[in-house]
Amino acid sequence: MTDASLAARGAALDLLETVLRKKIPLDDAFDAHEGLDALEPRDRGFVRLMVATVLRRLGQIDALITETLTKPDPIKAGVLDILRLGAAQLVFLDTPAHAAVDTSVAIAEQRGLQHYKGLINAVLRRVSREGADIVKKQDAGRLNTPDWLWLAWRTAYGTPRTRGIVEANLVEAPLDLTAKSNPHEWATKLDGTVLPTGTVRRASGGQVSELPGYDDGAWWVQDAAAALPAKLFGDIAGKTVYDLCAAPGxxxxxxxxxxxxxxxxxxxxxxxxxxxxxxxxxxLWADTLTADAATWKPDELADAVLLDAPCSATGAIRRHPDIMRLKSQEDVTKLAGAQRRLLAHAVDLVKPGGTLIYCTCSLQPEEGEQRIAHLLSTGAQVDRSPVTPDELGGLSELINENGEVRTLPGQLAELGGIDGFFIARLVKRT
Ligand SMILES: C[S@@+](CC[C@H](N)C(=O)[O-])C[C@H]1O[C@@H](n2cnc3c(N)ncnc32)[C@H](O)[C@@H]1O
Known part of the structure; x- marks a missing residue:
């Protein structure tokens, strides 16, 4: 057991605790962790993989731990997290048993949990022997999905499509890139493919900043679904656009x-x-401004307005499994209120005849379909401008009966899936 392997497990434990107990998003916890800079990029990658795997498979891992516990007594949170990380390595990451068990026991010692070393050793040894068979019999998609999400998705999309969503959420998403130009050329250089919608896709993994074209600014990371809203403005050259919730850009x-x-x-x-x-x-260049988009008053109205509203991000769980552990139905309700105010104000910023695009990376209808239905019911001076399949590379299955785009992570499975997104295009009345 090397110092680096122990340091990686220690960092993973810190991050897991930060996400699960302080309710801080994994990306923020990762950026703020001071010990990570001292690790090699490969070890940092492994830290993220360990934590993301626990967050993605938490339901399965907890059921597995319960089944392999020698005594049914409740376990201390710190011990449980060590067991979760150990089990994730053993069952899902193919870490050799001695490495996963020994480092878990050593971390317990380091954290003043020496009293639990025997328990950790016994449970993880049992997991290494029986874990693979136990998880094979589990309903992975259902177990890893919090009840509130399962019920909400089943109500909105029915059981077969919900199954598609939860199965897709078990797998890390591919790396999607938007090329400034020549996507086919970049796909060849990057060993990727071009999706019907123009996104360059390659298998995840490795350092993005090491890839060809990164330093030259030839492309940026953007999920295939997230790349659709801006395209739906059509030919936007020379037009004024307000991108109201714009960062990171x-x-x-x-x-x-x-x-x-x-x-x-x-x-x-x-x-x-x-x-x-x-x-x-x-x-590239844009004017930038720190402001509240719900109240901002520009001097002029815009030809086009994009409102990529803050949301629960339940469509992006493949990339951010922590969302399942951080968000709740109350968050969705609160966010829907903010979206309602932002959307009503966004209408006022568009010129007559101009286009407003509203989108969220949420699967919750309250943050998508219902927002547009509500806006139209208030008599807002906009009409839907239905999206047509040719605007999405022929992918008609991504368009709903109102001409809005509704993508689900289980769709395009043969191409590697797509994040969940909702996009509506509206035109201001003249
Ligand atoms: C979904 S993210 C935007 C992603 C971005 N459009 C992109 O493509 O990279 C939502 C953004 O809205 C910002 N935001 C939230 N409430 C806002 C408000 N009232 N006014 C302006 N920005 C807001 C957040 O800070 C966050 O950066």
């Missing part, structure tokens, strides 16, 4: 690359700094 970059005159707003100064840095790398 994936959609601003698309609009700027397409020749639009973009003003990018975000309430968070910190996130807006990331947007500026991203645009700099890409050699």
């Amino acid at each position: 994936g959609k601003t970059a698309q609009l700027a690359a397409a020749g639009a005159k973009v003003t990018s707003l975000d309430r968070s100064e910190r996130r807006l700094r990331r947007l500026t840095a991203n645009l700099e790398r890409l050699n």
Whole structure:
């Protein structure tokens, strides 16, 4: 057991505790952890993989631990987290048994939990012997999905499509990139493929910043579904666009690359700094502004407005499994209220005849379909402008009966799936 392997497990334990108990998103916890910089990139990658696997498979792992516990007594949170990380390595990450068990016992010692070393050793040895058979019999998709999400998705999409969502959420998403131009050329250079919608897709893994074209700003990371809203403005060259919730800037970059005159707003100064840095790398330009999009009053109305509203992000669980452990139905209700206010105000920022696109990376109808239905029921001066299959590379299954885009993670499975997204295009009445 090396110092590095122990340090990696220690960092993973810290991160798991930060997400599960302090309710801090994994990306933020990762950025703030001081010990990670001392690790090799490969070990840092393994830390993230261990934590993401526990968060993705928490229901299965907890059921497995319960089944293999020698005594049914409740276990201390710190001990449980060590067991969870150990079990994830043994059953899902193919870590050799001695490495997973020995490091787990050593971490317990380091954290003042020496009293539990015997229990950790016994449970993990049993998991290493019986774990694979036990998880084979589990209903993985259902066990790992919190009840509130399972019920909400079944109500909205029915059981077969919910099955598709939860199965897709078990697997890490591929790496999707938007190329500034020539996606086919970049797909060849990056050993990827081009999806019907134009996204360049390659298998996940490795350091993104080491890939060809990163330093030259030839492309940026953006899920295939997240790349759709900006495309639905059509030919946007020379038009004024307000990107109201813009950071970290994936959609601003698309609009700027397409020749639009973009003003990018975000309430968070910190996130807006990331947007500026991203645009700099890409050699693209937009006006930026820290402001509340629910009240911001520009001097002029825009040809086009994009509202990529803050949401529960339940469509992005493949990439961010922590969402399942952090969000609740109360969050969805609260966010829907904010979206309602942002959407009503966004209508007022569009010129007559101009286009408003509303989108969220949520699977919850309260943050998608219901927001548009509600807006239209209030008599807002906009009409739906239905999306047609040719605008999505022929993928008609991504369009609902109202001409809105509704993607589900179980769709396009043969191509590697797609994040869950909702997109509505509206036109301001003249
Ligand atoms: C879904 S993210 C946007 C992603 C971005 N459009 C992209 O493509 O990279 C939502 C953003 O909305 C911002 N936000 C939340 N409430 C806001 C408000 N009232 N006014 C402006 N920005 C807001 C958040 O800081 C966050 O950066």
